[in-house]
Amino acid sequence: MMKIADNLRSVRSTIPEGVTLVAVSKFHPADVLREAYDAGQRVFGESRVQELMQKQPVLPSDIEWHFIGTLQTNKVKYIAPFIHTIQSIDTLKLLAAVNREAEKCNRHIRVLIEVHIAEESSKHGFTPDECRKMFLDDVFSAYPHVRIGGLMGMATFTDNEEQVCREFRQLRLLFDELRVLPFVGDDFTELSMGMSDDYPMALREGSTTVRVGTKIFGAREY
């Protein structure tokens, strides 16, 4: 039972103060999340709506839930009442759905724009150029119930560290470029990059939020 607390402590010891650690708890049951909660963890990341819907009501209400997976527009309504951040905004259609459901709940939802930085085509997200254009055209002002909190990206799944660093650096440079634009507000603070295998590199490249699952909870059984 001590294991998760130990894992959390060792991961936290490698993350600078001020960087958010999202404990990615997908595929792990609620009692495992509770163990992490009892060890002080408050930010959890989930990637499936139905699973999140089962866990959220049975766990403490001060948890910050981050959605990090593929999100279908017709499922936004289920998580809109309580979700803290949706990190995986990869289409304007999804953003519009989040805005609509947030308005119905009379709240704002923080979102991150997912940027496709990996060479792998399987990954989701806007290209850096699409992203740049959306910010320059100020398209986000049409969605007053979302707060654009920053960017999220995933590097290519590879042992080639140079490539991973290059991809993270590319996202960091885009983040730095966008955050100084006149339309981009004070909410734009987060650069979410880095998972169990590559978060040390992501931190070196300027990540403000890391999403760590396996290093905390062990391997997932799909």
Ligand SMILES: *Cc1c(COP(=O)(O)O)cnc(C)c1O
């Ligand atoms: C599953 C997942 C993670 C965590 O991956 P680990 O390798 O287990 O740390 C991080 N980000 C996203 C988007 C994920 O889907």
